[in-house]
Amino acid sequence: MEISTRDLITVLHGMGFGTLFMLAFSGAIGVIYATAVAGPGWQVSRWDRRMFRFYLVSMAALAWLTVLSGTYLIYPWYRAVPPAGTTDLSGYPRALLVSSPRTAGWHELGMEWKEHIAWFTPIAMTMVAYIFITYGPQLARHRTLRNAVLGFAAAAFLSTAVAGFFGAFLNKYAPVHGGATIVLSRG
Amino acid sequence: MSEDLSSDASLPNGRGAAAILAAGIGSATLGVLALAGDAFAPVGHVLSIWPPSGPLSGVTTLTIIVWLASWRALRRRWRDRTIPLGWVTVASFAMLALGLLLTFPPFADRLQGR
Structure with missing residues (x-):
């Protein structure tokens, strides 16, 4: 059982972090x-509060890892320009998608939306x-502040959902392959 | 050990307001730069600060700089103050909506007359 490094990083980006x-x-x-819901009388232990902090910081870290790996590792492989005369475009996902009107939309709407909207999430x-x-x-005392936080968190979820949806389909129609082969198991 | 909110001294909302408004500014910056990089080839060229990722590298790097710089400046001014959050929230969500709209390809294409 083998996997290429580019496949592995793509899996980490989407299935891992995202x-x-x-x-x-x-x-x-x-x-x-x-x-x-609990309001000003909410009793919370220091341990619980520490865990809540860790949870949210981990989410922010995951969001940063997702966009940074996507933008600086996977995107350059995706948008690589094939040499003139190349007929097999399977190693050039963007060129492969735009080569046919049946798949061009996955780049023109999917990737062009995904590459930007994902960045709202870590912010x-x-x-x-x-x-x-x-x-x-x-x-609990700052209702407007709390509502704004919930609103931005919802926007982050929407952004990630859009990016994840198109990421999954882009990887189906024009997967990023290549790089060194990693042998996971033999036999 | 647990904490009872009713006995806590309330922290002014300035730090939170600064973070929210800065997130709005960052969101709008992302949208404006994405549109500018797509609409004007020279801008796209300048934004390609790391050629393998093209203009996206400059769009995102500049967005992070603007977001963090605005957050720092707002935090300095507001950290110990109570800010009327109504307009901060409205402005932040308006900028978030603008950013989301400008990064939606059909809308951005229409703005460019495509």
Whole structure:
């Protein structure tokens, strides 16, 4: 069983960082929303508060890892320009997609939207984590602040969902392959 | 050990307001730069600060610089103040919406007359 380095990094980008972020999202909304429901009398242990902080900081870190690996590792492989006369475009995902009107939309809408919209997420989640760390349980007293945090967190979720959706389909129609082969098991 | 909010001294909202408004500014910057890089070839060329990733490298790097610089400046001014959050929230979400719209290819293409 083998995998190429580019495949492995693409899997880490999408299935590792991106999917973990999406899975963690409902927990983040729960943590923030709990401060709204419980109100000023909310009793929370230091341990729980530390775990909430760790959870949100981890989500922000996952968001940064996702966009940085996507922009600076995978995107250059995706947009590589094939040498003149190349007929097999399988190693050049962007060129492969735009070579046919049946698949060009996956680049023109999918990748062009995905490459930018994904960047809203780390900005929003860094802000969300910072505000939660700074205010902690006091967030219950700042209703407008809390609502803004929830709004930006929802925008982060939407952005990640769009990027993840198109990422999955782009990888189906024009996967990024190549690089050294890593042998996972023999026989 | 647990903490009871009712006995806590309330922290002014300035630091939070600065973070939210800066996130809005960062979002709008992302949208404006993405559109500019796509609409004007010379701008796209300048934004290609790391050629393998093309203009996206400059769009995202400049966005991060603008976002962090605005956050730092706002935090300095507002850290110990109570800010009327209504307009901060409205402005932040307006800038977020602008950023989201400008990065939506059909909308950006229409703006460019394509």
